[in-house]
Amino acid sequence: MVHHLEHHGLAGLSLSPLAEAVGTSKRMLLYYFGSRENLLAQALAASRPDAEAMFGTVHDAAGLHSAARALWEAITVGRQRGLVRMLLQLLSLATTQPEPYGALAADAVEVMVGPIAAAYVRLGHAERDARVRATLLVSGLRGLCQDRLVTGDTDRIDAAAHRLIEDATSPAG
Structure with a gap:
């Protein structure tokens, strides 16, 4: 199916x-x-990738970085890469047809943001800041996936994803 x-x-x-x-x-x-x-x-x-499993054991910046890299790999070359196409379609449909797709799209976003935000909280970030950082990571990687699907420029997109991950997971970032 x-x-x-x-x-x-x-x-x-x-x-x-x-x-x-x-x-x-x-x-x-x-x-x-x-x-x-x-x-x-x-x-x-x-x-979809199991964000809870990927980020649930994160207790330091290195673990956060590693989990984010694993997420990128899962959604671009791993088993979940096909999901990205469905997710991008769902998010697009939710903007024009919120009645049948809005709640489903919002849940698809939250199921990723929530566990990543919890990892940031465990690293000492305030709840709001943790959700902002998790949103930056999730939405940034999702946007890069879309760029990768549209352009096929994997080298440029992978470099951008690694930069995003570095910036989003660095202790000062």
């Missing part, structure tokens, strides 16, 4: 072709997932 969504996109998603691709019926998809939005939520949850 996730593979189908990664390759066919979210805009104009019809459950009938998805059901056919995964060997079931539209009725069964709705039975199991309840709604198209819940199906999308479950697909995103099943394929």
Whole structure:
């Protein structure tokens, strides 16, 4: 299912072709997932990086830096790289169609920002500053992923991501 969504996109998603691709019926998809939005939520949850696991054990600046680098690798060359396409589509759809996509998009952002912000708090940052820094890291890396997908300039984008990570995870940064 996730593979189908990664390759066919979210805009104009019809459950009938998805059901056919995964060997079931539209009725069964709705039975199991309840709604198209819940199906999308479950697909995103099943394929996104586990930020809680990646950042949950961070207790120093080196660990934060390492976790951020691991996140970048996961979303660009790792198993979750296909998720980035779905996530970017979801965020775009949420700006023009907030009713069906807004809450799902907000959750997709928070599930990344929350655990990273908690890591910053453990490093001594105030809650607001921690959320600002986590937002900078998450949104910056996501924007760089979009640039990478659009331009294909992996060398430039990887260098920019490493600079962002250095700046966002340095004790003085």
